[in-house]
Amino acid sequence: MKINIALWALTLMVLPASALAAPTEPAVSDPSITPRAPTLPLATDGTALLESFGGTAGLTRIMDDVMVRWLANPRTRPFFEGSDEERIKKQLVEQFCVVMNGPCTYSGRTMAESHKGMKVTEGAFYALVEELQISLNKANVPFFAQNRLIAALAPMHRDIIDK
Numbered sequence: 001m002k003i004n005i006a007l008w009a010l011t012l013m014v015l016p017a018s019a020l021a022a023p024t025e026p027a028v029s030d031p032s033i034t035p036r037a038p039t040l041p042l043a044t045d046g047t048a049l050l051e052s053f054g055g056t057a058g059l060t061r062i063m064d065d066v067m068v069r070w071l072a073n074p075r076t077r078p079f080f081e082g083s084d085e086e087r088i089k090k091q092l093v094e095q096f097c098v099v100m101n102g103p104c105t106y107s108g109r110t111m112a113e114s115h116k117g118m119k120v121t122e123g124a125f126y127a128l129v130e131e132l133q134i135s136l137n138k139a140n141v142p143f144f145a146q147n148r149l150i151a152a153l154a155p156m157h158r159d160i161i162d163k
């Protein structure tokens, strides 16, 4: 978990926009994973990445699990209490599916619109990602696949934090 958080922090700090456009071979630190060679960029990767999350059914299970965590974690709970959990989960499944090149359409609002006025702190943002990583581990999503998703989500933080 420490490594995961450190990686996330690193991604957030150093990830240039160009890295998303032309990702390189992800580091594979899980010995049970055989890297595909060559690993294609996110945008042209077919649905392989999505499949490693169990497709949209897997994403739905992950969202069900993580929403319980966000509501239990004191750093994220205040934001989610009283919110329309079902709607958020549905939008997140759509959004993550689109990010992973899946056959979905995102029908929700932009990140700036949906988090406007919430004053999401840096701490809440990290807590949210930490809980997501716990759920992804529980769902046996391979480490490199988790990192690719997180790398794609990282640039969104500027539209979410302190708005």
Ligand code: HEM
Pocket (backbone or CB within 6 Å): 075, 076, 079, 080, 083, 084, 087, 088, 091, 092, 095, 107, 108, 109, 110, 114, 115, 120, 124, 125, 126, 128, 153, 154, 156, 157, 160
């Ligand atoms: C990369 C990080 C994040 C992503 C990808 C994300 C994504 C989303 C999406 C897709 C929605 C639904 C939009 C819609 O209703 O149309 C949403 C709503 C929401 N998000 Fe986030 N979010 C992130 C970070 C956070 C953080 C850090 C918090 C608070 C700790 C947060 C709290 C909420 C809340 C409370 C809503 C419901 C807003 C409403 O219904 O008015 N989000 N988010």
